Amino acid sequence: MRNKKTPKIFLASFFLFSFLPLMVFADSQAESRKFFIDSSYDVANREQILATNKKVSSKAYFYVENDWFNKLEDEDKITVEQTLNSLAQEFDEVIYPRLTEAFGPEWRPGIDNDYRITVLFHQMKEGYQGYFNNGNEYLKIQNPISNEREMVYLNTDALFSKNINSYLAHEFVHLITFNQKERLRGVIEEVWLNEARADYAPTLLGYDDEFQDSNLQQRAKTFLSHQNDSLTEWLGEEKDYGVVNIFTHYLVDHYGLRILADSLKSSKVGIPSINESLKKAGFSEDFSQIFDNWLIAVYLEDCSLNEKYCYKSPNLKKLKISPSLIFLPSTLKTQFSLNYSTTFWAGNWYRIVGQEGKLEVKFEGVPDVQFKVIYVLCQNHQECSVDLMPLDNSQKGNLSLDDFGKEWTSLTLIPSLQGKVSGFDGRENYFPFSITASITRENQEQEIIAQLRAEIAQLKA
Structure with missing residues (x-):
């Protein structure tokens, strides 16, 4: 669930966003296309794959890597198709409307002049569930390996996971973030906060309500195993997701989802955007004070001493670090x-x-x-x-x-x-x-x- 950047494309190139295709040819179900993928995530370090459009919903196309799908047993193929039908419905009816309501829309109709996004499943290395590459949001004259569409990538393994909705929700927030920060405001969000918002999405949508084996439970376990990891230092490791997730739950618990949403729509990034949103919402605390209280909360977990020294979320009520x-x-x-x-x-x-x-x-x-x-x-x-x-x-x-x-x-x-x-x-x-x-x-x-x-x-x- 990583956010892949394309740093060689400069913000000045936003002027070219106006030169977009005036016509759109919608993808058809069962058609196959070649896609550029990120070799650093791909299981075989490939840069391109052939995938088939297995499902078309009102909000998305769902492509699956041909080499992987064709090798499946018939029973597994049926399972994949059923999963895609369910995922498409969930995306149209829950993930898309609720996340765009909370954080704002992705770029619509976007670089491809198509109101549907693309979800591409391909085989990835162990430990990766998905990623987003902002390079696809640019024309090929700017980025030769652009797929020129609003899209996210998911691991084919996710098609057999109970957390597939969480994975798609996470990556879709990255797509929204590109539009709200890079395209509309000309700034690039700091990775830790970009990932923090995305990793809170499963909780926002109710996918973490059942705590057992949820995304939240996995993050809590990771945090407790790496409790000294920095909130802001991002090395793209699993432990980084643990601390940003657990801190973000504390932030929203006590200050509301509005802080995440307003900071996304700010021309500032990172901690300054959080401070701006806190002030706008009428809170007296700044980020430093909230961080202090969080450090105390994950040690004491004691609401009786101070209402800020604990979590409100039932799933995190018993979370405590070991000093x-x-x-x-x-x-x-x-x-x-x-x-x-x-x-x-x-x-x-x-x-x-x-x-x-x-x-x-x-x-x-x-x-x-x-x-x-x-x-x-x-x-x-x-x-x-x-x-x-x-x-x-x-x-x-x-x-x-x-x-x-x-x-x-x-x-x-x-x-x-x-x-x-x-x-x-x-x-x-x-x-x-x-x-x-x-x-x-x-x-x-x-x-x-x-x-x-x-x-x-x-x-x-």
């Missing part, structure tokens, strides 16, 4: 210094537990970037308090708790980097930080003396 544990044992060596690194808009959770005493915690980042450190104090997970650790200009800060282990049984640090708000395109730089924790017990000096005397006595024995 990294820093344990201070009951020994004479009661100090640890640990080194980590992080990038922008990534979650990090470090829970400190251990013996009773005076707890000293020091945080040290690098002065090149601006860290933010939230801390959560809890008493046996029952009563918690949330605050912000003050940092100086050198990105250093400290906390001192006299009765740790009695008044509070755990301290969780949640450091993050939020200084960069735009220009996310691929891999980001990572920046180091350290956490030092130590506990001084009451009567520790007497304990040390007693232990030394015991060791001396043992040596004399």
